[in-house]
Amino acid sequence: MFNLTLIGIGTGNPDHVTMQARRAIAAADLILIPHKGDEKSDLADLRTSIVAEVCPDGAPRIALFDLPVRDPSIPYIDRVNRWHDKIAAIWADTIAAHTNGDGANVALLVWGDPSLYDSTLRIAARLTPAPTIKVIPGITAIQALTASHAITLNGLANAVTVTTGRRIRDHGWPEGAETVVVMLDGECSFTTLDDADQIDIWWGAFLGMENELIAAGRLDQVADQIIATRAQGRADHGWIMDIYLMRRRA
Template sequence: MIDNLWLIGIGTGNPAHVTLEGADALRNAAVILLPTKGDDKEDLAHLRRAIITASGSTARIVPFEYPVRDPDLPYMERVAAWHDEIARRWIAALGGQSVNGPVALLVWGDPSLYDSTIRIADRLSPKPAIRVVPGITAIQALTAAHAIPLNTVDGPVRITTGRQLRDGGLPQDETTAVVMLDGLCSFQQLDPEGLHIWWGAYLGSDKQLLIEGPLAEVGEKIVKTRAQARAEHGWIMDSYLLRRI
């Protein structure tokens, strides 16, 4: 049973992205649940451990194996079943015992943005007291790496996913869109006329990759670079900003 659950945003993998509040939370946690995602993504576990070490935390680290989504289920049903299983594995990893102190999870980026850890925590019964520590988002890391503002003057910003971009395209009245969770490079389905793209992967790390330019000119380069990087490292986290120029 978990009485207090702390969800700590850790940015995009650079230990320097962790805020002072986040580092303090790591030091004061009793247990840190650490997901493992197979040998091809061992880098992610190493990064989390490096962040824990850099914070000075002496919390007990409890690993749990991350489940795989069932591709045969409809999308929303697949995600719901996946979340149920993750919650079950948190409790199983703790051996069903109460923890004397806060249990922490390191959340990539910020827990509020395209991350389901808060929703998964809501599945726990009894529900613990939840504390959320904000972190640097991939959007912040992307715009900082390219040294660009997120929005145009007085302009709105759409934050969306590759799935949504494939299904609905980019509306003509949208000036700026940030696209996340896009393993299929869905920008390939857009009319590139007048679109500029700023793409980044492994943001804030020593593996960081950046490409920007008119979509018509750099789109293919992004697709090839992304595929090569994923093959080399076994995983990739990337995002991009599209803007009508």
């Protein structure tokens, strides 16, 4: 039996790592870090640099692992579930190779917060035997976005809908929503909305990092700018993490 700590580390800025997270990193015997290929190697490098900053003496041990590729030929939910099964198996093999399992403190550094559109907890639930799981909360991309734009998350006395680009593309604007936060949108799904002149958007990528990109304005006026900026950011870095908030005009 081992202990598994999922540590939220914010959106890439080492200053986002809380004191609680730093203590959890320092207490780990082993930290698992996913490696997503050469073009995304700086994602692993950022995690490694955070560990090095927190633990300048060289502990804990770091184990890199390769993420499997999703099968695009099968339906989305089944595709993701199979992908999670494969990742859990890789975790188990990596942990067994680097610890004796009994009482070891294993940790993963999670972008943002482990509770918000992240699958680390779902993957951890697949491990057998089940480890003791602890979660350290982290600054979310939503918090980083509203801070970068100096805006409130919600309108006065109104609710907020958090959703994905896939759902915006397939189902349109959520019924009854005033403010919508969209995550995991690789296709700029705001372009599918037919009343863009009635919507304001606040967009951001690499939030909290030195290469942060942001744009805001009426959707019909800034959509092309966001698309171009996003494409350039992805070309420059080989990857991009972005998020946006939209609000209907009163």
